Amino acid sequence: MIAPYRKHKDMDMNKMPEGMDHSKMHHGKDAHQGMSEHDHHAMMIADFKKRFYVVLALTIPIMLLSPMIQHFMGVNWAFAGSSYILFALSSVVFVYGGWPFLTGLVEEVKAKNPGMMFLIGFAITVAYSYSVAIVFGLQGMDFFWELATLILIMLLGHWIEMKSVMGASNELQLLVQFMPADAHMVMPDMVHDVKTDTLKENDIILVKPGEKVAADGFILEGESYLNESMLTGESKPVLKVKGDKVIAGSINGNGSFKVTVSHAAKDSYLSQVVKLVDDAQKSKSQTQLLANTAAKWLTVIALVTGIGTFLYWYLTGQTLAFAMERMVTVIVICCPHALGLAVPLVVAKSTALSAKHGLLIKNRTAFENARKITTIVFDKTGTLTVGKFEVTKVVSLNKTIDENELIRLASALEQKSEHPIATGILQKVKDLKLAIPATENFKAITGKGVEATVEGKKLLVVSPGYLTENKLTLPDGFTANDTETVVFVLIDQKLAGYIALSDEIRAESAEAIETLKQENIKSILLTGDNKKVAASVSKTLGMDSFFAEVLPHQKLEKVKELQAKGEFVAMTGDGVNDAPALAQADIGIAVGSGSDIAAETAGIVLVNSNPKDIVSLILFGKATYRKMIQNIIWATGYNVFALPLAAGVLFNQGIVLSPAAGAVLMTVSTVVVAINASLLKVRG
The missing domain is CATH 3.40.50.1000 (HAD superfamily/HAD-like)
Structure with missing residues (x-):
């Protein structure tokens, strides 16, 4: 389940930013158990959409019945009981439309971590309570219409924002979907279709043309070109032949082949990547901690400034309604939602994008x-360099051993090594169709080479550094060009010859x-x-x-x-x-x-x-950091501009922000942050 109304420090597939889990609205705690996070999130978006349209439909009659709106329009549609109808409609908006924010407020108070939901819940509760008091006898003018528009805009903002977050999450979802559900398992007598997650080590599967490879493994038989671009970022299809490694999720070209499965689906490359991306999205960096600290301070500033604004206006002779309105606007403007999303959205986008490349x-x-x-x-x-060493020359210094025999003996030692030089020597022996002899007493000499007993002879294949250390002289006429790597072959402590290999620069x-x-x-x-x-x-x-x-x-x-x-x-x-x-x-x-x-x-x-x-990694790291800082600056910067206006510093010049205008500004700032994060790209 998604953690309810958690302060959005962790923006990942399992936890949405605060205010984004509405599973407890009316479904009960475990209503979605077993549902995927993706489906759950889609349901939350649908729920916000429905609440938005219901509140929109109710806001129109609320505005038409509002005395202030009627005053603006120069009409008087008041009738007996109209204020009670206004109260009833507004109560539905407050309870139904405001429910996500009110339950969020309760959760944050319980967690002793007031934040976004606490501020919105507090603001709409103050506005509603004051307006109800007006209906039932308190002198003044209600602001039910401000309450309705405030909730309407907040619902719209959350709906748009959740869609943006889901966009970032979708990048990871795409990776998950790359694993095919079924595989063709090769049995002794037939090919049987099984679920991918039932495959285990050493099973053999058949991959047909155009299909996705169902498991990591090695090609047992056949060959084909595979498209691994969604997994490794390599754009060109790669030829895979017998013995080559294949990755689950890669797309097969025109050939068909059999694969020996190397491990179960849960240990596959793709599963590890998804886990890695998930872990990276949960992990904190200094930038994330900076944003979290700023969001906490913004919450404190919102409450202190809001209450201070209310006291200032009320004590300097303004109406209770005006003082309340200023307080509600300040608190809404100060909601640290954009700030809470500033870094997590970029994190979600960057980690998933990176994995795809x-x-x-x-x-x-x-x-x-x-x-x-x-x-x-x-x-x-x-x-x-390419990392594929090719033998360019073999020189024997022992008259009794020819070049083929020298490389045949050397290959015996190299068959146990995975070093690119060893691969090059073994490839040459394979090309010459020579049989590789067995070894005894094999031992690696760290950083210098290998030694073993082959056909009764003590054999060493070593680097030039070994010769220098052991005071062995280089052979007369020895030459190697600047791009060649040379290994020397010693038989019974005597220099028998050398093998030169070269590695092509990429x-x-x-x-x-x-x-x-x-x-x-x-x-x-x-x-x-x-x-x-x-x-x-x-x-x-x-x-x-x-x-x-x-x-x-x-x-x-x-x-x-x-x-x-x-x-x-x-x-x-x-x-x-x-x-x-x-x-x-x-x-x-x-x-x-x-x-x-x-x-x-x-x-x-x-x-x-x-x-x-x-x-690409360095440039992408720089771009990601820039996006985070841009988002943090935007998310805090708009407050510097909007907060004084909300508090009423330009009231004498006739400039004040209504609660709805404050909500619009807050929503715009959140959407700007979400859009900015979504523009992040990996440069090739």
């Missing part, structure tokens, strides 16, 4: 702090670095690769500097060095071996994590490894 926000503060970044440290492999990298320059953000390359490769990549892309031959545990130190110079550092890495550096950085961005979105140390996860996504 493959930018997953885990920490709101990290996302909003993107505007402060002065330096970005890029992990080279797979971010600035087409988007140069453009991303150029955009960062325009934003005055320095880009630094961080790699375990040799200085020649690092210098070449850094120069080609126009980066500010580079750190080469850096071991995983040294990455943290490099980030600290930059911070010591006063830089606000964002670090990009794969979230596994870069975890300490990601945690140390002011903003940790885990990239290329695909369905492993639980990169714990990173505040932000990018589904694709595209460097343009990192730039």
